[in-house]
Amino acid sequence: MRCVSVLCALALCATAGAVGVACGEDEKASSRGQGARVDRFDADRAWSLVARQVAVGQRPAGSPQLRALAARLRRLLPNGRFDPIPREPGLRNVVGTLKGRRPGIVLGAHYDTLVEPKGFVGANNGAAGTAVVVEAARALRRLPRPPGAREVRFVLFDGEEPEAGLPEESGDFYRKGLRGSRAYVTQHPGRTAAMVLLDYVGNRGLKLPREGSSTGSLWTLVRAAAARVGAGRLFPRTVGPSILDDHTPFLRDGVPAVDLIDWSYPGHSLSDGLDKLSRRSLDGVGETVVELVAELRRT
Numbered sequence: 431m432r433c434v435s436v437l438c439a440l441a442l443c444a445t446a447g448a449v450g451v452a453c454g455e456d457e458k459a460s461s462r463g464q465g466a467r468v469d470r471f472d473a474d475r476a477w478s479l480v481a482r483q484v485a486v487g488q489r490p491a492g493s494p495q496l497r498a499l500a501a502r503l504r505r506l507l508p509n510g511r512f513d514p515i516p517r518e519p520g521l522r523n524v525v526g527t528l529k530g531r532r533p534g535i536v537l538g539a540h541y542d543t544l545v546e547p548k549g550f551v552g553a554n555n556g557a558a559g560t561a562v563v564v565e566a567a568r569a570l571r572r573l574p575r576p577p578g579a580r581e582v583r584f585v586l587f588d589g590e591e592p593e594a595g596l597p598e599e600s601g602d603f604y605r606k607g608l609r610g611s612r613a614y615v616t617q618h619p620g621r622t623a624a625m626v627l628l629d630y631v632g633n634r635g636l637k638l639p640r641e642g643s644s645t646g647s648l649w650t651l652v653r654a655a656a657a658r659v660g661a662g663r664l665f666p667r668t669v670g671p672s673i674l675d676d677h678t679p680f681l682r683d684g685v686p687a688v689d690l691i692d693w694s695y696p697g698h699s700l701s702d703g704l705d706k707l708s709r710r711s712l713d714g715v716g717e718t719v720v721e722l723v724a725e726l727r728r729t
Contacts, residue, residue, distance in 0.1 A: 467659070467660045468658075468659045468660075468717055468721070469717075470569045470572075470573070470717065470720050470721075471565055471566065471569050471713060471716030471717045471720050472565055472568070472569070472716075473565075473709045473710075473712050473713035473716060474709070475565050475568070476561040476562055476564075476565040476709075476712045476713075476716060477561070477707075477709050477712060479506075479557075479560070479561035479564055479565070480553060480557045480558055480560075480561045480632065480704065480707065480712070481704060482502075483499065483541075483552075483553075483556070483557035483560065483561070484551045484552075484553050484557055484703070484704050486498075486499055487549075487551060488543055488544075488545075488548070488549060488550055488551060488552075489541070489542055489543045489552065489556070490542060490543055490544070490545045490591065491518075491520075491521050491542040491588050491589040491590075491591065491593070491609070492518075492519070492520035492521050492588075492589075496541070496542055496543075496588070497520065497522075499541070500512070500522060500524050500541070500586075500588070503524050503541065503560070503564065503586055504524050504526075506564050506567075506568075507524065507525070507526025507564065507567055507584050507586075508526045508527060508528055508567055508571050508584070509526055509527045509528075509529075510524065510525070510526045511524075511525050511526075511527075512524060512525070513525050513613070513614065513617065515588060515589060515609055515610055515613040516613060516617075518588075518589060518609055518613070521588045521589045521609060521610065522588055523585055523586060523587055523588055523610045523613070523614055524541065524585070524586040524588075525583060525584070525585050525586075525614075526567050526583070526584040526585075527581065527582070527583050527584070528567075528570060528571060528575075528579075528581065528582040528583075529581060530575075530578075530579040530580045530581035530582065530727065531578060531579070531580055531581060532580070532581050532620075532621055533580070533581075533620060533621055533622055533623040534580045534581030534582055534583060534621065534622065534623060535580055535581070535582045535583070535622070535623060535624050535625075535626070535723055535726050535727065536582075536583045536584075536585055536614075536622050536624070536625040536626070536680070537563055537566060537567075537582065537583070537584050537585070537625075537626050537628070537719060537723055538563065538584070538585040538586070538587055538611070538625065538626070538627050538628070538676060538677075539556075539559030539560045539562065539563045539586060539587070539627065539628040539629065539676075540556055540559070540560075540586070540587040540588070540589075540590030540591070540610065540611075540629075540676055541556055541557075541560045541586040541587070541588065542556060542587075542588055542589060542590055542591055543555065543556050543591065544591050544596065544698060545591065545592070545593065545594055545595070546594070546595055546596065547699075547700055549700060550700055550702065551702065551703060552702055553632070553702050553703050553704045553706060553707055554630045554631075554632050554633050554695055554697055554702050554706060554707060555629070555630060555697035555698070555702050556590075557632075558628075558630070558631050558632030558633075558707060558712065559627075559628035559629050559630075559631055559632075559690075560586055561632075561712065562628050562631055562632070562712060562715055562716050562719065563584050563585075563586060563628060564584070564586075565716055566584070566716055566719050566720050566723065567582075567584040569716070569720045570582060570720060570723055570724065573720075573724060575727075576727060576728045578728075579727040579728065580623065580726065580727045580728075580729070581621075582723055582727060583621075583622075585610075585614060587608075587609075587610030587611045587614065587676050588609065588610040589607070589608075589609030589610045590607055590608060590609070590610060590611070590675075590676055591607055592606040592607045593606065596698050597674075597698070598698075603674050604674055604678065607674075608674070608675070608676055608678065608679060610676070611676035611677075611678070611679045611680070612679045614679075615679040615680055615682075615683050615685075619683075622680060622685050623685070623686075623726075624648055624685065624686045624687065624726060625677055625680040625685055625686070625687035625688075626648075626652070626687070626688055626690070626719060626722065626723070627675060627676050627677040627687065627688065627689045627690060627691075628690050628715065628719070629675060629676075629689060629690060629691040629697075630691045630692045630693070630695045630697050631690050631691070631692070631711065631712070631715045632707040632708065632711050632712045632715070633692055633695045633706055633707055633708065633711060634706060634707065634708040634711065635708075636664055636692050636708065636711040636714070636715070637664065637666055637692055637694070638664055638665050638666075638690050638691070638692055638715075639665075639666050639667075639668040639669055639670040640668070640669045640670065640688070641670055641671070641672065641673055641675075641677075641688065641689040641690075641691055641693075642669055642670060642671050642672030642673070643672040643673070643677075643678070643681060643689070644677070644687065644688040644689050645681070645686040645687055645688060647686065648686045648687070648688050649688050651722060651725070651726070652665060652688055652690075652718065652722055653665045653667075655718050655719075655721040655722035655725060656714070656718040656721075658721055659714075659717040659718055659720075659721050660714075660717075661714035661715070661717055661718050663714075664711070664714045664715065664718070665718070670691075670693050671693060673689060673691060673693060675689045675691065676689075677689045690715065690719075
């Protein structure tokens with residue numbers, strides 16, 4: 431496995447211990463940190479960005495409405511740019527960058543929606559994760575840059591959903607979906623030390639257990655960050671199913687990665703509307719990832 435030593439399992443545990451969370455003690459840390467509060471992530475701005483995406487309507491990969499949205503999202507990211515996806519005409523990732531030493535950190539989400547069912551607006555399945563990435567970028571940009579900070583890339587993946595039907599009906603979702611994340615990993619070899627994916631992260635009653643394939647040592651740091659900002663309740667100690675998602679190409683390339691996703695949420699249903707989301711959920715996840723990435727930048 432190709433992996434940057436400081437973010438391989440043992441080094442991640444050492445980093446966790448340095449910030450007060452020894453490996454295997456994350457539950458105690460979560461309990462201790464429940465009273466902590468910070469206010470660096472703007473949940474109202476994130477909510478407004480979710481609403482703006484939903485107002486566009488269905489936004490399948492390559493569609494005119496998604497390309498227009500991508501132009502707006504690019505302007506919201508630091509040093510925003512497009513990365514075209516080879517052999518996928520009309521598809522492009524949106525990438526922002528806070529400069530620093532490499533390999534760096536990737537904070538990502540997909541911004542396209544399902545092609546079916548017709549009328550699907552993807553409030554949680556696409557828009558929420560996108561909004562948290564954008565607002566986390568804004569918050570991190572405002573923080574003092576630590577000496578020797580790692581690069582941070584904010585990547586909005588296109589083509590996560592397959593060209594037709596639902597992912598569970600595609601037969602080979604890894605090849606028919608995940609087009610933007612697979613392209614990013616191929617286009618930027620050796621550039622990423624750790625990857626954090628935001629997928630279903632904005633729903634009411636949010637619970638984010640560790641997704642089954644996510645790197646355990648990096649997950650320990652996620653829970654420690656959540657405890658420090660007072661959002662530990664969102665990240666239970668339980669382990670959920672393994673899911674093919676935009677973190678999977680990174681894992682297959684040897685990069686530690688976690689997928690923040692509440693798989694109990696009906697994310698492939700027409701019911702995935704703004705009325706199912708919560709500002710409190712967006713805020714808890716947003717504060718957590720800002721804390722996490724700020725810490726990872728210093729490793």
